[in-house]
Amino acid sequence: MNGLNGTRRLASPVRLTLARQLGADIDGAWWPHTGSVANELPELVGVLHRSLGEVVDIRVNWSAAEGQLDLDSIVTGTRGPAGMKVSRPRLMMVAGRDACVKLLVVPCKTSVALGGLVMRCAAAMPVEEAARLTPLFDTADRVLQVAQIESARWLGNLQDPAENAQVK
Structure with a gap:
């Protein structure tokens, strides 16, 4: 069982946003504090337990060998070395007994300003008009669009009966 009997106070609270619907x-989005997703996963599961019920499945769209997409490089326009493969956004599907969520995983080293906007956009939360008129918001919006396209592609593959037979 992965439910928590009591609550405990975390030194670094889980950074998670979820859409109302x-x-x-x-x-929504999850923004781990460190690059060690596995170390922070128990706290995420504990928080999601309240909304989803007992967590029964977690799937990710990346492997340990894949690099993370650097969201801040989208803002600055910097690129990696020539020939370097551009990473896709990291996504998680977390299924509970009562509901399921698809989360964009914000890289831990993302700037506070961009990370906060990406989190709000991913959960369809309101953003002040002044913030909407900035290049930073445009970047957050592009990140979300790319994540939505990747999510539809990835989840379409997960629902393919041939792949489901291989996963089981």
């Missing part, structure tokens, strides 16, 4: 290509 679930079921979109992206339902």
